[in-house]
Amino acid sequence: MKNGDTHISSFTSHAIVLIVLLALTFLSVSVTGYQLGAFSVTIALAIASVKVATVILNFMHVKHESLFIKLMISGVFILYALVIIITFIDYQLR
């Protein structure tokens, strides 16, 4: 841990993050306009994942947190991904 100097995010960096998030939102809304079938679910979820990662890293300040918190958060997300994958394998093999 760095001694005492907590990182202060600037107002402009927050504004830039918001613009990116809004752009991604309108991208996912416009993509659903095209009939891409099952593919559109994948695209919508991929865009949502990018948005979630952007919020966690920037707004939730994880970019500047300790390695311990970073590992804990990514570990739980990997755990959740495994839960989904294993559930679907179970349904596929019934």
Added chain:
Amino acid sequence: MSTHSIHSEQIESETGKLGMWIFLLTELFLFGGLFLVYAVFRAQYSEAFHAGAEELNAFIGTLNTVFLLVSSMTVAMAITAIQKDKKNLAIFLILVTLILAGLFMMNKYFEWSHKFEFKLYPGSEVLKNLPRGELLFFGLYFMMTGLHAIHVLIGMTLLAINIFKIKNGEVSSKHYLHLENTGLYWHLVDLIWIFLFPLLYLIT
């Protein structure tokens, strides 16, 4: 002595944030369970889920997404403001966040009351007589957006408490853990909506 107290304050802030993150990760699994149920039933009743999603108003959904994203920014800015010791700016930004949250809830009210007009609410006869897939879709819709709305209301309460804490000096440029953790909670509300929005409103 003073270096000692600064050091223990840092530890307090680190552990306080760690505790908040552990709580947020349990929240992830609370909603994650519902997302899993949604994913499984969507795979089984994909046509009914399409039909259900078409009933929802994508415009209101998009508008609410914008409200929550902007409110996430204002709450992050409020933390920057308090770190820079700009109390009034921080209070103003929290108020903007509260107004955006209020607009979100207003939209939710209109959306739900529109469904109630058609006697579409949990436990209603109309809902019970729907085909099984659509019954599951609307059940999940009310459960997920309802649970999310409860989180919005809790977040609004926490934000309002922070305004008073800034005013009486409990939250300041030196001690702002309370505001930081409230911010983390508010961002979680935003994160959940980021996934709910495409799954419920966009996939048609």
